[in-house]
Amino acid sequence: MQGIPDSYSDYIAWEQLPHLWCAGCGHGIILKGIILALGELDIPPHKALLATGIGCSGRAGDYIACHRFQGTHGRTLAFATGIAAAQPDLTIIAFMGDGDAGAIGGNHLIHAARRNINITAVISNNFNYGMTGGQFSPLTPENSITSTSRSGKSESIMDICSIAAEAGANYVAKTTVYHVRELHKFLKEAISTKGFSLVEVISPCPTYYGRYNKIGNSPEMLNWLKETALPLEKFQSLSHEEKQKFFWRGKLVQRSREDFLNKYKKQQSAMK
Amino acid sequence: MKDMFIQGNEACALGAINAGARFFAGYPISPVNELSEFCSRELPKLGGIFIQMEDEIGGLAAVIGASLGGMKAFTATSGPGFSLMQENLGFAVMAEVPCVLISVQRYGLCTGVATKPGQQDIMQARWGTHGDHPIIALVPSTVQECFDLTVQAFNLSERFSSPVLVLTDAALAHLRERVIIKDEGELNIINRKTPSVSPEEYLPYSPDVNGIPTLAPYGGRHILRVTGLFHDERGFSTSNPEKCRKLLERLHSKILNHQKELPPPKYYGKDGAEIILISYGISARSAREAAERGIKKGINMGMINLQTVWPFPEEHIMNLCDQAEKIFVVELNMGQITGEVQKIFKGKAEVMPILRYDTNVITPSEILDKIESVVK
Ligand code: SF4
Numbered sequence: 001m002q003g004i005p006d007s008y009s010d011y012i013a014w015e016q017l018p019h020l021w022c023a024g025c026g027h028g029i030i031l032k033g034i035i036l037a038l039g040e041l042d043i044p045p046h047k048a049l050l051a052t053g054i055g056c057s058g059r060a061g062d063y064i065a066c067h068r069f070q071g072t073h074g075r076t077l078a079f080a081t082g083i084a085a086a087q088p089d090l091t092i093i094a095f096m097g098d099g100d101a102g103a104i105g106g107n108h109l110i111h112a113a114r115r116n117i118n119i120t121a122v123i124s125n126n127f128n129y130g131m132t133g134g135q136f137s138p139l140t141p142e143n144s145i146t147s148t149s150r151s152g153k154s155e156s157i158m159d160i161c162s163i164a165a166e167a168g169a170n171y172v173a174k175t176t177v178y179h180v181r182e183l184h185k186f187l188k189e190a191i192s193t194k195g196f197s198l199v200e201v202i203s204p205c206p207t208y209y210g211r212y213n214k215i216g217n218s219p220e221m222l223n224w225l226k227e228t229a230l231p232l233e234k235f236q237s238l239s240h241e242e243k244q245k246f247f248w249r250g251k252l253v254q255r256s257r258e259d260f261l262n263k264y265k266k267q268q269s270a271m272k
Numbered sequence: 273m274k275d276m277f278i279q280g281n282e283a284c285a286l287g288a289i290n291a292g293a294r295f296f297a298g299y300p301i302s303p304v305n306e307l308s309e310f311c312s313r314e315l316p317k318l319g320g321i322f323i324q325m326e327d328e329i330g331g332l333a334a335v336i337g338a339s340l341g342g343m344k345a346f347t348a349t350s351g352p353g354f355s356l357m358q359e360n361l362g363f364a365v366m367a368e369v370p371c372v373l374i375s376v377q378r379y380g381l382c383t384g385v386a387t388k389p390g391q392q393d394i395m396q397a398r399w400g401t402h403g404d405h406p407i408i409a410l411v412p413s414t415v416q417e418c419f420d421l422t423v424q425a426f427n428l429s430e431r432f433s434s435p436v437l438v439l440t441d442a443a444l445a446h447l448r449e450r451v452i453i454k455d456e457g458e459l460n461i462i463n464r465k466t467p468s469v470s471p472e473e474y475l476p477y478s479p480d481v482n483g484i485p486t487l488a489p490y491g492g493r494h495i496l497r498v499t500g501l502f503h504d505e506r507g508f509s510t511s512n513p514e515k516c517r518k519l520l521e522r523l524h525s526k527i528l529n530h531q532k533e534l535p536p537p538k539y540y541g542k543d544g545a546e547i548i549l550i551s552y553g554i555s556a557r558s559a560r561e562a563a564e565r566g567i568k569k570g571i572n573m574g575m576i577n578l579q580t581v582w583p584f585p586e587e588h589i590m591n592l593c594d595q596a597e598k599i600f601v602v603e604l605n606m607g608q609i610t611g612e613v614q615k616i617f618k619g620k621a622e623v624m625p626i627l628r629y630d631t632n633v634i635t636p637s638e639i640l641d642k643i644e645s646v647v648k
Contacts, residue, residue: 016508046471046493061499062508067490069340070499070509071333072363078325078333082297085321085334086341087491108333111326261321268316 007039008032011048013065020059024210024218026177026203030124031060033180033201034093037187038066041091048091051080053100056130056205060095074104077112080119088118088261091191098125098139102160106138109160113167113196115260120190121198123160126205134208142244145212164198165253171197172252177204178225179249186251195259202229202247274453280418280444281307281348283451284374285314287422288346290456292463293372294320295345297334299327299353302386303442304376307348328353332360332373339371340498342489344426348374350442351393352383355400362401363500364435365523368477368485370464372425377441377553379631388631389443391553391604397437398582404520406527409437409582410535413556415449421579423454424535427462432527433484439581441604443554443633467494477519478505483526527583534580537588541567541574544595547647549626550613551602552578555634559602562639571647581609586616593621598646602626602639 012035021027038048045066052058054073061068067090071079076094084092101109101123112119127140128147136146138158145152165172171193173186183201190197204210204221215224232250235243278286285307288296296311298304312322321338325331331347338345349357354375364371375397379388393400397409408428410421418440425436465486467474471493477485488494497507502516510516541563551559556577563575576592578585593599599621601610610625617623626642628634 013508046495047491049490059509061497065495067495068497068499068507069337069490070501071336072359072500075329075333075360078330079337081323081325081330082295082334082337082339082345083341083490084337085295085323086338086343086345087489090341090491107326108330111330264316264321271316 008035011035011038011045011065013063016063019063021056022207024204024206024221025056026126026201026205027057027060027124029177029180030122030183030201030203031063031095033183033187034095034122035064036184037191038091040188041191043091047089048093049083051076051083051092051094053096053105054131055097055100057095057097057124058100074100075108076100077105077108077117077119077121081112081115081117084118085261092119093191094119094121096121096123097129098123098127099129099137102138102158110163110167113164113169113198116168116170116195116257118195118259118261120193121196122187123198123200124203125200126203127209128205130205130208134205134212144209147208147212161198161200161252168196168257169198169253170195170257171254173250174200174252175249176202176225176229176247178222179229182249189254195257273455273458275450276453277448277450278415279306279446279448280412280415280440281376281446282310283415283418284348284422284438284440285310286453287419288372288426289314289318290454290459291344291423291426292456292461293344293346293426294318295335295338295343296347297323297325297338297345298331298347298349299325301328301350301353303378303445304348304350306445307374307376328356329359332357332364335371336360336364336369339369340487340490340496344370344430346372346374348376350376350378354393354396358400361435362403362405365401365405365407366500367498368433368487368523369435370429370433371435372422372429372438373435374422374438374440376445377439379442385631387442389441389554389604389633390629391441391555392608392629393439394581394605394608397439406524407437407582408432408434408527408534409439409580411439411552411578411581412444413553413577415444415447416451417579418444419451419453421535423459427460428534430462430464431533432530433464433487434527439553441554471495475505476507477503479522479526482530483522531583531585531587534583534585537579537585537592538577539574539592540564540577542572543574545572545574546595546597547571547573547643548593548596548599549573549575549602549639550578550589550599550609551575552581552609555602555604558634558636559639561636562643565636565640566643571643584612589613589616596621599623600626600639600643602634604628604634
């Protein structure tokens with residue numbers, strides 16, 4: 001493809017384009033970030049697997065030329081646990097939506113992080129279920145208007161990064177599709193991490209979340225992300241009330257706890 | 273070859289391991305635990321992996337993942353766990369993933385009676401996951417068959433690129449019997465096909481003459497694309513009506529056109545008998561004994577011991593019941609297989625149930641009494 005570096009082009013199933021995502025959707029920006037990271041890390045398409053869930057983001061696997069897995073809703077990390085055990089040298093990216101990873105798949109996420117499976121989870125958090133018409137997810141901010149919370153979401157927001165960090169992930173970071181350089185950096189670091197890594201990426205869904213909450217279309221949503229996503233330290237210095245109006249971005253955890261498979265194999269061979 | 277005295281749960285685990293399985297993932301549940309514990313001890317010795325997942329949904333998911341990564345993989349569960357696995361069982365059928373699921377049936381619906389036997393999940397095995405789909409389910413009735421049919425389950429799953437179910441029950445799982453265990457090298461083992469074309473030409477879901485896809489393991493140069501959505505031969509999702517219909521038909525025909533390859537029923541007793549008992553699993557043991565006693569008493573009878581319950585072996589049953597006037601179906605439920613048998617005979621022979629559903633296994637005398645009360 002003209003003007004596009006080989007490292008990028010090789011990962012795309014060009015014959016599958018155009019994609020089904022709405023204009024202004026953030027999923028493509030994240031997918032590009034993943035692909036660029038794989039290229040820059042010299043991981044060839046056949047040594048990479050994109051595992052997705054269900055929903056708009058789940059369709060990402062239709063546009064890539066590396067190995068592809070799309071499971072049942074919420075189960076991506078459980079499937080990927082088996083794949084990682086059978087193919088320890090494969091780079092596995094589990095690309096999931098906020099509902100997928102936080103609601104129906106929340107239990108699998110906690111345990112994949114705790115077990116420290118060698119997988120990178122990338123969560124495209126657009127604050128709603130786009131594919132099914134914009135219902136709220138656990139990651140939707142409190143009081144948000146969605147198709148199932150017309151008078152505002154009564155439940156509080158779930159901080160999936162803190163949960164993954166507490167559960168034992170080796171790397172946890174969060175940013176937005178507006179902060180694209182930071183996104184690339186985090187994705188590269190996460191993919192290079194041995195063990196469980198997670199990058200949450202706040203991403204616009206102008207079709208539903210942007211419209212329902214009167215944030216606007218794609219450019220307005222990007223500006224909104226620019227203004228509301230504060231660096232972690234700055235966010236932490238805010239009062240509880242102020243925190244409700246902002247998101248944090250930055251790196252929460254980076255450590256090197258031994259991953260599941262290595263530890264398991266070591267213990268088992270010591271037993272023999 | 274080893275002569276062993278073991279229980280059904282262990283025989284199933286050994287069958288899986290000797291068939292080449294090196295990956296087990298599951299979740300603790302009665303009455304299956306000896307099977308999982310056996311795997312946790314034995315698999316690592318062979319370089320294999322045992323993972324205790326967070327629930328049964330994850331258990332089957334991890335098994336499917338490992339199989340797509342090129343390992344022979346299996347899980348084992350019982351009723352409540354089997355319910356949770358229905359979601360990903362459907363996935364395995366749809367994505368054509370070879371794997372084996374052993375369900376040790378326990379008594380009753382919901383959480384039932386956890387340590388007592390039943391055969392109440394036969395229809396769940398057939399129809400538990402949503403959507404039209406085929407399924408292969410084998411039903412051992414001895415500890416030897418637990419081993420033999422689990423080996424066969426793996427062979428069939430690799431041969432048909434499909435999940436295969438092995439349905440035992442709480443009584444058989446804990447029954448100890450003398451069995452002959454063949455080693456891996458002594459068994460006839462079938463392994464899935466590998467691509468015969470270059471990576472550029474490779475289409476994972478392009479079927480061969482038997483309707484079987486070629487799933488190259490993840491991580492090789494042959495790019496594997498797998499989804500639970502209806503998909504084209506490349507593995508990209510599609511909603512094209514023609515492609516959807518063809519895929520659904522192929523999922524069925526790849527198995528139904530080759531039913532001859534599935535374990536046929538065993539027959540005991542007289543050829544051309546007028547009275548036939550049909551049974552499977554733990555109940556078949558009592559049914560067989562009842563038939564033997566009946567024959568000694570001069571009743572012209574025989575007994576069909578099913579080895580495959582799904583797809584239902586209609587043809588075999590029709591042939592074996594050629595001269596039958598009365599057919600009795602013996603099972604530990606409210607008549608799940610009885611209904612299937614009634615469907616195929618449609619009045620051509622009288623089909624009657626002999627059922628027990630009170631947590632106990634059925635006895636030979638109960639069966640014979642019922643027959644004698646009808647036959648006189
Ligand atoms: S509905 Fe929302 S999440 Fe889905 S493609 Fe459109 S913008 Fe993206």
